[in-house]
Amino acid sequence: MKRNLHPYFPLFVLPTLLAFIISFLIPFAMGIYLSFCKFTTVANASWTGLENYRRIFSDSSFTNALWFTVKFTVVSVITVNIFAFLLALALTKGLRGTNVFRTIFFMPNLIGGIVLGYIWNLIINGVLGFFGTDITYKAAYGFWGLVILTNWQLIGYMMVIYIAGLQNIPRDITEAAEIDGASRWQIIWRITIPMVMPSVTICTFLTLTNSFKLFDQNLALTAGAPGKETAMLALDIYNTFYGRPGWQGAGQAKAVIFFIIAAAIAFIQLRLTEGKAAKER
Amino acid sequence: MKEKTNPVGFIFMILLSAVFLFPIAIVFMNSFKTKFSIMGSPFRLPNKETFAGFDNYITGITAAGIGGAFVRSVFITVLSVFALVLLCSMTAWYIMRDTSRLSRIIYKLFLFSMIVPFQMVMYTMTYVASGLHLNNPVGIIAVYLGFGSGLSVFMLGGFVKSIPEELEEAAEIDGCTPLRTFFSIVFPILKPTAVTVAILNAMWIWNDYLLPYLILGNRYKTLPVAIQISMQGAYGSVNWGGFMAMLVLAILPIIIFYLFSQKYIIEGVIAGAVKG
Structure with missing residues (x-):
């Protein structure tokens, strides 16, 4: 049966589509265009070609933010996933109170980034206060502060995904391995980890994009201090737009680079997960 | 699955839960302390002089x-x-x-x-x-x-x-x-x-x-x-008491909502993660 839905387009699609055009499509197109312009407000933009892009790569705050973001992302992806996986292993052993523990470990993930940042600001400064210093004293303090915060926020979240993956492993496989005399480590390395690889991929990319785009936590915990040393990419883009008169075009060019990296990560993820799904079929 | 009793693992998990809850507990505790007893000594329990009751909530709600x-x-x-x-x-x-x-x-x-x-x-x-x-x-x-x-x-x-x-x-x-x-x-x-x-x-x-x-x-x-x-930009003049009360007001509704519907929330967040 061929249905003609077209008379219903204005009711079903138009409200969402209009909102989408206003708050995404037009701003996106304008953003691409403005990255090639010099401007202080959108109205006085004049075309300057690749000038903004040339400018940002000689801007030390941008290269520093890029490097800081990469370091931070690598460290948090590794630590979050190791801790989350170990916790998931422990919580799939049928321990008493498993559900309560799961509820508690997941909870920090619900709290907003600004609030998270100030909670850890209070605690880290409280600890560093014993040594007569604070988080803005050294970039390393801010770096590890962000790593601890991100671990606290994301471990429970990733743990829940790993638990779902672990519960999908058929018990007879591990039991058969046990009967054949495999040690506990052999079972983990040879059976458990290969079987949860799909969850590993999901969690790796989730922590990757979360860490890479971090903004609120960064703003509330250190706001980039000392100087701009602990400003990550998103915060640097924000500072360029709103804190440096005459640099709006450069801010938009940074945002385009930021978008391209985020899109590349998403594309690789899509390729990896699709490839795996195809193999399983 | 039958629940096992593994006392070492169980105690370890309880300790770890305490570590996870500690930051939230600190904010709650400090929201009941007077504003000058928070920065510098956030881990100290409120005593007779530093206990503020609900004052922070009142000043936080009205002033800011x-x-x-x-x-x-x-x-x-x-x-x-x-x-x-x-x-x-x-x-x-x-x-x-x-x-x-x-x-x-x-x-x-x-x-x-x-x-x-x-x-x-x-x-x-x-x-x-x-x-x-x-x-x-x-x-x-x-x-x-x-x-x-x-x-x-x-x-x-x-x-x-x-x-x-x-x-x-x-x-x-x-x-x-x-x-x-x-x-x-x-x-x-x-x-x-x-x-x-x-x-x-x-x-x-x-x-x-x-x-x-x-x-x-x-x-x-x-x-x-x-x-x-x-x-x-108000580092010196921040009212830390009122600020702690604000943090609690931002966290509390989510935690209450979570405790009543955690099954849906955890499932929902995972579904969003796996698909998005």
Whole structure:
């Protein structure tokens, strides 16, 4: 049966589509265009070609933010996933109170980034206060502060995904391995980890994009201090737009680079997960 | 599965739970201390001199306009989530059932928007929103609808695909208009995914800082904006007591909501993660 839905387009699609055009499509197109312009407000933009892009790569705050973001992302992806996986292993052993523990470990993930940042600001400064210093004293303090915060926020979240993956492993496989005399480590390395690889991929990319785009936590915990040393990419883009008169075009060019990296990560993820799904079929 | 008793593992998990709850507990505890006994000694329990009762909540709510920010956050979150779930369900259903080229292009654009970070559009979005007079607590709902529609249409559309079309055709042969078919047949089936979409969007909008800050600014503060603004550039003169009370007011509703519906929240967040 061929249905003609077209008379219903204005009711079903138009409200969402209009909102989408206003708050995404037009701003996106304008953003691409403005990255090639010099401007202080959108109205006085004049075309300057690749000038903004040339400018940002000689801007030390941008290269520093890029490097800081990469370091931070690598460290948090590794630590979050190791801790989350170990916790998931422990919580799939049928321990008493498993559900309560799961509820508690997941909870920090619900709290907003600004609030998270100030909670850890209070605690880290409280600890560093014993040594007569604070988080803005050294970039390393801010770096590890962000790593601890991100671990606290994301471990429970990733743990829940790993638990779902672990519960999908058929018990007879591990039991058969046990009967054949495999040690506990052999079972983990040879059976458990290969079987949860799909969850590993999901969690790796989730922590990757979360860490890479971090903004609120960064703003509330250190706001980039000392100087701009602990400003990550998103915060640097924000500072360029709103804190440096005459640099709006450069801010938009940074945002385009930021978008391209985020899109590349998403594309690789899509390729990896699709490839795996195809193999399983 | 039978629950095992492994005392070492059990005690370890209890200790670890304490570590996870510690930061939240510290904020709660400090919200009952006087404002000069927080910074510098956040780990000290309140004693006779430093116990402030509910004073911080009273000063926090009256002085910093937190009461208004709280009500505004609830207003914006509830209405935006309602608009997103209702309108995106309708849109997702239409563009999945309609085979025209236009529908397919619109769907692709929704998918594309999911990979674009907010920083890419923040400057121009703020400009467009203020040009169209959307820079108020009602107008921002349209902005949330537009910026949140990508993920919502994607998740709801994925579910629409799994609903057999014969069901809808049967209803239409019996004389239902597409409008009625949608509301009495499709939407009830969509409910589980609609709940997931509602949870994901509610958590995002309630906690969102930068978008409301850029669009509404100082005039109509939401809770996260009020928290950030009361800290900005006022390091020496921050009322730490009132500030702790604000943090508690931002956390408490989510935790209460979570304890009552944690099964849905955990499932919803995972579904969103795996698909998005």
